Amino acid sequence: MHVLLIGSGGREHAMAWKLTQSPRLTRLSIAPGNAGMTPLGTLVALDPADHDAVIAYCKTEGVDFVVVGPEAPLVAGLVDDLASAGIKAFGPSRAAAQLEGSKAFTKALCDEARVPTAAYGRFSDAASARAYLEKTGAPIVVKADGLAAGKGVVVAETLEDALAAVDACFEGAFGAAGAEVVIEEMLVGEEASFFAICDGTTALPLGSAQDHKRAFDGDKGPNTGGMGAYTPAPVMTPAMEAKVMAEMIEPTIRTLAARGTPFTGILFAGLMISPEGPKLIEYNVRFGDPETEVLLPLMESDLLDLMLAASEGKLSGREARFADKTALTVVMATKGYPGSYPKGSVIGGLDEAAKVDGVTVFHAGTAEKDGAIVANGGRVLTVTAIGDSVAEARERAYAAIDRIDWPEGFCRKDIAWRAL
Incomplete structure (x- = not known):
């Protein structure tokens, strides 16, 4: 089948990499993509915000299934518009995507579904x-x-x-x-990310990860989009995952279904594991970044098959299988990020880095210029390694980074310090 993947970041590179492993895939188009995705499919110069253009491409090129990576097109109702045009897509409707599009919406839903979260007030x-x-x-x-x-x-x-x-x-x-503004109490504990794939009534757990938001070692510096991640998160024991499913994910899915706005897609719960138990910080309605870059390399199930089943309401009785290993990713960013930074610096050594055992290099913000890969964003690469332990995965990831020739880039050197 012909699949159109929407997005251009490291998350979408990892999704494209995984989708190409499905025997059901015959053609992959990526809009707009980045330089690292070129070997995986056809890059298409489409603006995801232009829904009419996306629909026209799907009809002209015979797209069978659209997978939407980022949150903005989901919140803007791209899946609804595709459905109205008779095109099957993976992701929540505009109404269900309010879980990420409006914090006040989510807080009200938590009250209704009795999902544990921080005390709050909302103001206009x-x-x-x-x-x-x-x-x-x-x-x-x-x-x-x-x-x-x-x-x-x-x-x-x-x-x-x-x-x-x-x-x-x-x-x-x-x-x-x-x-509108939401003001919340400060939660204390250990943060974790938890993911589930949902078909409107059934939710399957996809595992946990821990992200590193601060720019510099020791969790110092400004917040970023994420400087690295690893899975599984040690704090997310099987018992804790079961508790999150029972107290958060499943009540949320039931409540949205009862409202007539069922949730289909990836539900990403940002958690604080407090002394009183898990509490919801926020919901996102798509895979996380850079968490996707550690979750998907461990997935043994067919991602495309699961996404199709979710879009058709057929997840019941299925499972998502993962290798019993650890995955860790380190983000390489342009110096200056998350503030102002230059674009266009040349990156070398990527082929050598990918030769390290267990390593895959995903591109987040790259372009091709005169035959070379150049930086085209703040977060530019995610270097992912698989190992039998956190220590082994981390050693492999940093060994690969040592082979990358990019003086204008930087990374944190302490990813997974909590686990170690």
Whole structure:
């Protein structure tokens, strides 16, 4: 079958790599993709925000199935528009994608489904939000309600920082995403990511990972989109995973189905494992990045087969199988990230890096220029290694990085320090 994959990051490179392993795939198109995906399929210069153009391509080229990687097209209703045009797609509807598109929506659903989460207040004006903060004090978390490209969350250690964050939201710092604000208690514990694939009524667990958000070693520096990850997360024992499925994932799926907006796709729960048990920090409605780059290399099941089953409501009785190993990925970013950074620096040694046993190099922000691979973003590469232990996987990943010739890039040297 002909599959169109939407997206251009490391997550989508890992998805493309895994999809090509399916015997059901005959042709893969990727829109818009990046330089690292060229060997896997045909790159198509489509803007995922232009739904009419995506639909026209599907009809002209005989696309059988569309897989949507990033959150923005899902929240914008791309899956709905494809369905209206008679094109099968993997991902939630616009209504169900509000789990990521609106933090206030998710908080209200948690109340209804009795999903454990942080205490919160939601506000549509600065005065009431500021009054709430004066009562609660700090530390506290201030979140713009909508999608803000990962920049709409402020962990405020002081009341002054919290008040400034509220003012920034209502003064337009995050555009329409900041028209409403959610203020949450600060949760204490260990963070983890948990994933499930859902068909509207059934959810299958896909495992856990731990991400590293801070830019520099020792969890210092500004927050980023993620500087590395590993799976499985030690804190997510089988008993903890079962608890998350029973107390969070399944009640959420039941509640959305009862509302008439069933959730189909990947449900990604950002968790805080607190002394009282797991609590939901947030939901995302797609695979994580860079978590995908460690989950999929361990997946033994056919990803395309599972996605098709989910889109058809046929996950019941199936399972997702994974190798009993550890996977770890290290993100290489352009110096200056997550602030301003230059583009166009040449990256060498990628073929040599990929020769390290158990290593796959996924591209997140690359382009091809004059026959060379160049950096075209902030997060540029994710170097993934598989091993029998965290220590072995980490040793392999950093051995591969040592072979990459990119003076303008940097990475953290302590990925998985918690596990070790």
